[in-house]
Amino acid sequence: MDGDDRDGQRADEGAGASAPPAPWEFVLPEETATEDLGLFLSEFLCPGDVVALSGGLGGGKTTLARAVIRELAGDPRLEVPSPTFTLIQPYTARDGRAIIHADLYRLRDPDELVELGFDEMAEDAITLVEWPDRLPPRDAPVLTVDLSLRAEFGPEARLARIDGTGGMRARLDRARAVRRLLDRSGWDVAERTLMQGDASSRAYERLTKPDGTSAVLMIAPPRPDGPPVRDGKPYSAIVHLAESVHAFVALDRGLRALGFSAPKIYGEDLAEGLLILEDLGSEPVIEAGAPRPERYAEAVRLLAKLHATPLPPVLPVADGIEHVLPPYDTEALLFEAELMPDWYAPAIRDATLSAEARSDFVDLWRAALQGAVPDRPTWTLRDYHSPNLIWLPERDGLERVGLIDFQDAVMGHPAYDVASLLQDARVDTSAEFELRLLGLYARERRGRDPAFDVGAFATAYALLAAQRATKILGIFARLDRRDGKPGYLAHLPRIEGYLARNLAHPALAGLRDWHAAHLPGLVSPAPES
Numbered sequence: 001m002d003g004d005d006r007d008g009q010r011a012d013e014g015a016g017a018s019a020p021p022a023p024w025e026f027v028l029p030e031e032t033a034t035e036d037l038g039l040f041l042s043e044f045l046c047p048g049d050v051v052a053l054s055g056g057l058g059g060g061k062t063t064l065a066r067a068v069i070r071e072l073a074g075d076p077r078l079e080v081p082s083p084t085f086t087l088i089q090p091y092t093a094r095d096g097r098a099i100i101h102a103d104l105y106r107l108r109d110p111d112e113l114v115e116l117g118f119d120e121m122a123e124d125a126i127t128l129v130e131w132p133d134r135l136p137p138r139d140a141p142v143l144t145v146d147l148s149l150r151a152e153f154g155p156e157a158r159l160a161r162i163d164g165t166g167g168m169r170a171r172l173d174r175a176r177a178v179r180r181l182l183d184r185s186g187w188d189v190a191e192r193t194l195m196q197g198d199a200s201s202r203a204y205e206r207l208t209k210p211d212g213t214s215a216v217l218m219i220a221p222p223r224p225d226g227p228p229v230r231d232g233k234p235y236s237a238i239v240h241l242a243e244s245v246h247a248f249v250a251l252d253r254g255l256r257a258l259g260f261s262a263p264k265i266y267g268e269d270l271a272e273g274l275l276i277l278e279d280l281g282s283e284p285v286i287e288a289g290a291p292r293p294e295r296y297a298e299a300v301r302l303l304a305k306l307h308a309t310p311l312p313p314v315l316p317v318a319d320g321i322e323h324v325l326p327p328y329d330t331e332a333l334l335f336e337a338e339l340m341p342d343w344y345a346p347a348i349r350d351a352t353l354s355a356e357a358r359s360d361f362v363d364l365w366r367a368a369l370q371g372a373v374p375d376r377p378t379w380t381l382r383d384y385h386s387p388n389l390i391w392l393p394e395r396d397g398l399e400r401v402g403l404i405d406f407q408d409a410v411m412g413h414p415a416y417d418v419a420s421l422l423q424d425a426r427v428d429t430s431a432e433f434e435l436r437l438l439g440l441y442a443r444e445r446r447g448r449d450p451a452f453d454v455g456a457f458a459t460a461y462a463l464l465a466a467q468r469a470t471k472i473l474g475i476f477a478r479l480d481r482r483d484g485k486p487g488y489l490a491h492l493p494r495i496e497g498y499l500a501r502n503l504a505h506p507a508l509a510g511l512r513d514w515h516a517a518h519l520p521g522l523v524s525p526a527p528e529s
Contacts, residue, residue: 023163024172030156033149034060037068037160037388041143043192044175045072047097047124049168050140052132055147060158064145065101065128072099072126082130088116098125104134141166174221177272182207182474185216185276206279214279215266220245220407221273230335238335240326245273248407250315250323251379258309260302261392261402270318280390280402280413286427293433295391295401299384299421300437302398304444307378307414308452328380328412330369332374337365337467339474347477348492349519357518364510370459371507372413380412385424415457419465423498425472425491431501462505469499496522 028034032182041064045051047275051068053061066080074094083089091099107113113136121127122140129135132144146161153159164172182188195216205217222244225234236243255262267276268330285295313325319462341358345351353361383405390402418441422434438461445452472495476488500523503512514522 002221004362014057019171023161024176025159025161027150027153028060028147028158028160029154031060034063034158034160035067038064039071040179041145041176042068042071043178044171045126045143046141047126048122048140049126050122050132050135050138050142051126051128052135052142052144053128053130053147054132054144055158059147059149061130061147062103064147065130069099069101072097087112088118088121090121093126095122100125100129101131104129104131106132107131110134110136133240133246139166141168141171143168143172146277170221174219174272177269178217178219178274181267181269181272181276182217187217187267187276190215192217207276216263216277216279218245218248218275218277219273220248220275220497222271235335239332240328240408242407244406245270245275246317246321246323247409249277250317251381251406252407254311254379255316255403255406258306259399260306261390261395262400262406263402263404263455270321278393280392280404283391283393284386285389285391285401286386287328290430291386291424291427291429291433292391295389296421296437297440298398299389299401300418300441301444302401303384303414303417303421304448305398308445308448309378310376311379311504313377313411323394325409325411327377328368328382328410328416332410333369333372333464333467334362334365336471338362339478340470342474343477343481344473345519347481348473348489349522351519353518357514361511361514361518364514365467367510368463368511372463372467374413374460377411378414379418380410380414381406382408382410382416382420384420386421386427389421413460413464415461416464416468419461419468423465423469423502425476425495428494459505459507462502463507466505466508466511468497469502470497473499499523 028037041051045068051065053065055061062080062082069080069091070076070078074090077145078091080091080101081089084105085100086103087107089101091101093099098121100118102118113119114526127140137361141164143164144162147158148161150157150159163169164174179188182190185205187209190209193206193208195204195206203219207215207217215423223236225243226236227234228237230238235241242248245268249265249268252262256264265275265276265277268274285292285299310525315325317321317323338361341353341361345353358466381403388403388405390404392400392402417440422429422437438458442452442454442457445457448456473492476492476495479485479488499515501514502508503523512523
């Protein structure tokens with residue numbers, strides 16, 4: 001999405017569970033199986049994690065640690081001796097992350113760790129600790145691995161018992177689910193490379209087989225509701241954000257059934273929120289930060305075809321499972337607009353709004369949005385902008401526009417997605433270019449539907465483009481102030497320009513005056529008649 005449009009506070013994982021899950025136990029028949037376990041564990045370890053390796057002498061702790069370190073370092077021949085005498089041995093992963101291997105067998109007093117600077121070293125490192133019972137309690141996520149010799153299963157057999165705290169158990173279970181999905185989908189031999197994600201909680205990996213065939217692994221575990229923020233509802237429920245991959249699967253298949261280039265689904269685990277998707281590549285519809293006109297034109301034509309098609313509000317997900325697209329109603333649109341006075345006004349404009357000013361803002365928006373009620377709601381993808389459009393030159397016609405990131409789709413006004421495209425938060429689009437493509441959209445829609453009302457659409461476009469700019473200003477301010485992501489602030493001048501452009505429409509005269517009075521400098525006052 002344009003930002004992490006979700007409430008930051010979530011219920012703890014597993015809240016309400018009657019009992020914690022049992023540890024994961026299995027037999028490692030020989031040393032190579034222990035090394036394979038190390039490769040698996042390395043897939044989900046993050047800076048700040050602690051791996052507590054327990055077990056008697058000869059249990060395989062150092063073998064496992066060596067496998068993890070070599071995999072993280074990308075060097076299968078890396079010398080990784082036991083740090084029995086040095087206590088702590090640092091390494092560097094291939095991506096620059098710090099790794100620490102510690103053996104506390106000879107530790108005489110916990111104060112020795114202070115003298116060695118252990119806490120400072122481990123704060124941003126992946127730390128593997130043998131004999132962890134001598135380690136003081138820690139707040140970091142801890143993966144516990146206990147290895148014990150089990151001769152009854154073979155001369156080299158070991159029993160592994162794995163668990164975790166601080167969210168580590170959920171990561172472990174998810175990693176196991178990913179491995180199962182890869183195995184049954186035929187992608188178990190693929191190399192996994194982390195892809196740059198978006199501002200949401202989803203993660204993506206590119207899967208590449210030895211023959212060069214690639215796919216994308218989406219990791220989007222179900223999210224519990226956050227705390228209630230209004231009328232007993234969490235933020236995600238008010239603005240209708242998808243909380244599972246069911247919505248993505250339903251929209252993906254619906255778009256593909258219409259002939260659009262959404263990614264094929266090669267494998268899925270709906271319960272765990274895992275999908276293996278067709279890799280549509282990375283060729284953008286922009287160049288040097290500006291729109292490619294011919295590619296934007298095709299993206300506009302795609303919307304015209306989509307919006308001219310009668311579309312159902314309920315889509316199948318799997319046998320016995322359906323996804324209902326919620327209405328993009330006034331409640332949702334208003335709540336999103338309120339992100340501006342809540343975050344942008346105080347954080348960016350240093351403006352303290354009175355209760356009366358805030359109430360006026362809401363009332364003006366409520367009245368304005370009556371002009372954006374659709375006669376026939378359509379699928380509103382919500383994130384139809386350059387980061388989520390992939391150009392596919394080897395395909396024909398509208399199929400050249402690849403679609404991703406549409407799981408938050410709702411039933412709304414067709415003007416919203418047109419505004420998302422033509423007033424992209426990350427791309428400069430001139431008013432002349434925007435008007436030209438609006439004309440193209442109108443011609444395409446009228447060609448498919450002679451009754452299409454251009455005037456009503458133009459008004460709705462201004463209203464929803466202004467609402468979207470208002471929302472994004474609030475989201476980006478929140479990402480900076482609450483989430484420590486200042487990079488989004490660079491886009492604010494562009495979005496402010498879009499908002500000023502939209503507020504010039506007569507249907508938004510009241511809101512224009514409000515901005516001139518309470519956020520001076522964002523828009524200029526209307527000239528006196």
